[in-house]
Amino acid sequence: MKVKVGFQGERGAFSEQAGYEFFGDKMVPVPFRSFEEVFRSVKKGEVDYGVIPIENSLYGSIHQNYDLLQRYNIYIVGEVKLRIKHYLLANYGVKMSGVRKIYSHPQALAQCESFLKKLKGVEIIPTYDTAGSAKMIKEKGILDGAAIAGKQASKYYGLKVLRSGIENHEKNFTRFLILSRRKIIARKNPKTSIIFTTKNIPGALFSALGVFAYRYINLLKIESRPIIGQPWRYMFYLDFEGSIEDELCADAIKELKRMTQYYKFLGTYEKGREVE
Amino acid sequence: MKVKVGFQGERGAFSEQAGYEFFGDKMVPVPFRSFEEVFRSVKKGEVDYGVIPIENSLYGSIHQNYDLLQRYNIYIVGEVKLRIKHYLLANYGVKMSGVRKIYSHPQALAQCESFLKKLKGVEIIPTYDTAGSAKMIKEKGILDGAAIAGKQASKYYGLKVLRSGIENHEKNFTRFLILSRRKIIARKNPKTSIIFTTKNIPGALFSALGVFAYRYINLLKIESRPIIGQPWRYMFYLDFEGSIEDELCADAIKELKRMTQYYKFLGTYEKGREVE
Numbered sequence: 327m328k329v330k331v332g333f334q335g336e337r338g339a340f341s342e343q344a345g346y347e348f349f350g351d352k353m354v355p356v357p358f359r360s361f362e363e364v365f366r367s368v369k370k371g372e373v374d375y376g377v378i379p380i381e382n383s384l385y386g387s388i389h390q391n392y393d394l395l396q397r398y399n400i401y402i403v404g405e406v407k408l409r410i411k412h413y414l415l416a417n418y419g420v421k422m423s424g425v426r427k428i429y430s431h432p433q434a435l436a437q438c439e440s441f442l443k444k445l446k447g448v449e450i451i452p453t454y455d456t457a458g459s460a461k462m463i464k465e466k467g468i469l470d471g472a473a474i475a476g477k478q479a480s481k482y483y484g485l486k487v488l489r490s491g492i493e494n495h496e497k498n499f500t501r502f503l504i505l506s507r508r509k510i511i512a513r514k515n516p517k518t519s520i521i522f523t524t525k526n527i528p529g530a531l532f533s534a535l536g537v538f539a540y541r542y543i544n545l546l547k548i549e550s551r552p553i554i555g556q557p558w559r560y561m562f563y564l565d566f567e568g569s570i571e572d573e574l575c576a577d578a579i580k581e582l583k584r585m586t587q588y589y590k591f592l593g594t595y596e597k598g599r600e601v602e
Numbered sequence: 603m604k605v606k607v608g609f610q611g612e613r614g615a616f617s618e619q620a621g622y623e624f625f626g627d628k629m630v631p632v633p634f635r636s637f638e639e640v641f642r643s644v645k646k647g648e649v650d651y652g653v654i655p656i657e658n659s660l661y662g663s664i665h666q667n668y669d670l671l672q673r674y675n676i677y678i679v680g681e682v683k684l685r686i687k688h689y690l691l692a693n694y695g696v697k698m699s700g701v702r703k704i705y706s707h708p709q710a711l712a713q714c715e716s717f718l719k720k721l722k723g724v725e726i727i728p729t730y731d732t733a734g735s736a737k738m739i740k741e742k743g744i745l746d747g748a749a750i751a752g753k754q755a756s757k758y759y760g761l762k763v764l765r766s767g768i769e770n771h772e773k774n775f776t777r778f779l780i781l782s783r784r785k786i787i788a789r790k791n792p793k794t795s796i797i798f799t800t801k802n803i804p805g806a807l808f809s810a811l812g813v814f815a816y817r818y819i820n821l822l823k824i825e826s827r828p829i830i831g832q833p834w835r836y837m838f839y840l841d842f843e844g845s846i847e848d849e850l851c852a853d854a855i856k857e858l859k860r861m862t863q864y865y866k867f868l869g870t871y872e873k874g875r876e877v878e
Contacts, residue, residue, distance in 0.1 A: 381828075382828075383828055383833035383834065384828060384830055385665075385828070386665050386827055386828050389661075389662050407833075495830070495831070497830075497831050497832075497833055499833050501834075528815070528818060528819075528820045528821075529815040529818070531811060531821060531824065532808065532811040532812060532814070532815035532821075533815075535807065535808040535811065536808060538805075538808070539804070539805040539808035539809075542804060542805070543804075544804045545804075545805075545807060545808075546834070547826070547834070547836065548807065548824070548826055548836075549826060550823070550824055550825060550826075551662055552657075552658075552659055552660060552661070552662050554660055554771070554773075555771070555773050556773070557659035557683075557773055557775050557876075558659065558777075558822070558823070560823065560824075600833075
């Protein structure tokens with residue numbers, strides 16, 4: 327059975343690639359212009375799932391998506407850690423020596439800085455999207471330029487790979503989350519994500535983390551985001567090992583709720599492996 | 603005595619305004635194109651101080667500056683919490699009814715969304731900078747357009763205020779840090795900022811925070827950033843009340859250092875008041 331999977335970006339984007347890693351051939355990709363449109367269409371049931379980037383191992387969290395997880399009542403049901411490998415793509419017939427312009431998103435350009443610095447007489451042109459740059463050189467039939475994008479973009483737009491693995495750091499991974507409007511609790515190798523705010527008293531965060539530490543529940547990540555309308559107060563996003571249905575974790579959450587002002591369950595899902 | 607103060611952006615930027623709030627008339631503003639250039643020139647002694655935004659009360663932390671604080675060996679010596687009030691600015695002679703185009707940085711445009719939505723037949727044009735938009739309409743003598751920027755930009759470029767306080771949220775503050783290459787420990791109403799990484803063991807963050815909680819030292823903020831080359835491990839930035847020279851805090855730091863892999867002192871400085 328096919329599943330419709332929404333993602334932000336042009337066809338061939340890294341988010342689409344992450345979706346294929348998770349769903350395989352049964353995925354029908356549905357591109358959207360913004361992250362918020364992905365959330366909205368998952369919520370409305372226009373797509374079966376959404377896939378969004380949440381964190382990059384070099385550049386950190388994508389905060390807009392943290393904020394959207396708080397605002398939309400949908401669940402995290404899966405995770406993919408995708409190695410971000412950049413490719414220099416061009417139309418067939420274009421040689422490396424003929425490349426005078428290189429197009430890509432500013433973050434991808436920054437991630438390939440060492441490679442780009444070695445090139446001479448090449449103009450670097452920032453664009454709105456990696457896959458979008460690949461699309462553009464294909465559609466416009468550009469013969470003096472190349473785009474930096476992922477391998478999915480090379481396949482989708484039928485472009486030649488001039489150079490592969492041109493990123494500065496090999497430990498460049500982006501972690502993607504799979505979203506659904508249905509709550510599905512994973513049994514295998516589970517991790518859980520929650521949001522909470524503490525009462526405004528000294529030691530409040532320490533006490534909240536103690537709920538997990540005293541039960542030997544391993545914390546995987548903590549992220550703080552501002553509370554709108556309350557300057558210098560924060561909301562905490564916590565990822566920990568275990569399932570919300572484990573007795574130990576359920577117990578921890580029960581205790582946590584007594585000391586928080588706000589609590590939200592985001593999902594229990596299988597920990598993602600790192601894939602290329 | 604005059605002091606040279608570096609900031610990122612065009613003259614009239616919010617960072618410049620924050621600098622004037624801190625240094626008053628003795629400030630000689632020195633604009634730079636990037637945050638990193640501000641750090642570099644403070645480090646080299648080309649300017650006496652730098653002023654950088656670190657956090658907005660609605661949009662969260664400016665992570666690039668967190669990362670730069672870790673990489674450059676300079677100190678935080680002050681703090682300013684500036685109310686971000688947006689103004690619609692135009693050349694003299696331009697009336698509200700004559701405005702067909704509005705220019706500003708995408709974040710400022712987003713912060714004024716409710717105001718902009720009510721306007722009819724007006725084109726919204728994203729630019730690289732708020733003060734830069736004000737500069738542009740002045741220099742080009744644009745008579746059918748206006749810019750959204752701070753009050754400093756109106757003064758600096760001699761533009762008329764068409765509308766003031768057009769931002770969506772009144773609790774919109776940006777927190778700025780004052781940087782120096784000299785360590786200056788504040789005595790009055792001090793707060794301290796540090797960075798650390800914990801050992802990779804369960805409960806490590808909890809234990810680290812315990813060092814403060816058991817001494818009733820109040821934590822003001824915790825921020826996590828990725829460790830480059832070690833995917834899914836994090837560096838913690840902590841702000842707490844008190845001075846590094848207080849016995850209690852010094853004791854806490856001594857204990858903390860025994861359980862961390864990496865520790866860096868960023869500064870003890872006077873807590874900033876909120877200013878308009």
